[in-house]
Amino acid sequence: DAGVIQSPRHEVTEMGQEVTLRCKPISGHDYLFWYRQTMMRGLELLIYFNNNVPIDDSGMPEDRFSAKMPNASFSTLKIQPSEPRDSAVYFCASTLGRTPAGGANVLTFGAGSRLTVL
Amino acid sequence: LAKTTQPISMDSYEGQEVNITCSHNNIATNDYITWYQQFPSQGPRFIIQGYKTKVTNEVASLFIPADRKSSTLSLPRVSLSDTAVYYCLVGDIPYSSASKIIFGSGTRLSIRP
Numbered sequence: 001d002a003g004v005i006q007s008p009r010h011e012v013t014e015m016g017q018e019v020t021l022r023c024k025p026i027s028g029h030d031y032l033f034w035y036r037q038t039m040m041r042g043l044e045l046l047i048y049f050n051n052n053v054p055i056d057d058s059g060m061p062e063d064r065f066s067a068k069m070p071n072a073s074f075s076t077l078k079i080q081p082s083e084p085r086d087s088a089v090y091f092c093a094s095t096l097g098r099t100p101a102g103g104a105n106v107l108t109f110g111a112g113s114r115l116t117v118l
Numbered sequence: 119l120a121k122t123t124q125p126i127s128m129d130s131y132e133g134q135e136v137n138i139t140c141s142h143n144n145i146a147t148n149d150y151i152t153w154y155q156q157f158p159s160q161g162p163r164f165i166i167q168g169y170k171t172k173v174t175n176e177v178a179s180l181f182i183p184a185d186r187k188s189s190t191l192s193l194p195r196v197s198l199s200d201t202a203v204y205y206c207l208v209g210d211i212p213y214s215s216a217s218k219i220i221f222g223s224g225t226r227l228s229i230r231p
Contacts, residue, residue, distance in 0.1 A: 035221075042221065043162070043205075045219060048219070093161065107219070108163075110161055
């Protein structure tokens with residue numbers, strides 16, 4: 001498997017523009033997470049999905065942020081309109097909810113999308 | 119909510135053994151302890167996981183006392199490439215709460231020649 005794939009790797013945009021970040025989780029994984037990382041706030045959980053259904057979006061900063069998972073192999077995180085304070089690295093991660101062997105499942109992260117809003 | 123507490127930073131030298139301790143006083147019966155490593159410009163990656171006693175893999179060892187209220191990640195004979203941020207997470211499956219998958223501030227480990 002190619003792992004969790006995120007695109008774009010880098011995005012530079014101007015304030016007010018719409019930004020769409022994309023994620024392809026590992027095939028067969030039924031949990032998908034979006035995190036945001038900044039120096040000031042560290043890794044913040046924004047939202048996570050189970051079987052394509054959003055379970056908890058309490059970490060989404062405000063209405064400008066939205067996330068969708070139309071199918072098991074694709075998710076988007078959209079910011080509209082973008083602001084300079086949204087500049088950060090956005091990570092997508094996936095995991096399998098259950099394993100036959102037991103144990104808590106581990107998250108596999110993508111390489112991240114570095115967003116710069118000017 | 120099993121909140122975790124780790125040292126903010128640690129320094130060591132190449133060839134030394136490094137031990138990073140994580141406190142998790144409110145760990146639940148079903149919770150596992152998982153450690154992640156993050157290099158600059160990369161996402162966190164899994165290092166090791168355990169429930170009790172000792173777990174060892176090719177990268178590290180994890181020591182968990184009987185009360186499970188803390189855990190220690192042990193990195194044997196570190197090298198410069200072990201310079202990274204290390205996160206301790208406590209949680210179970212299936213994830214019943216987003217609070218179970220919150221990363222703390224982590225421990226920034228710096229290895230010197």
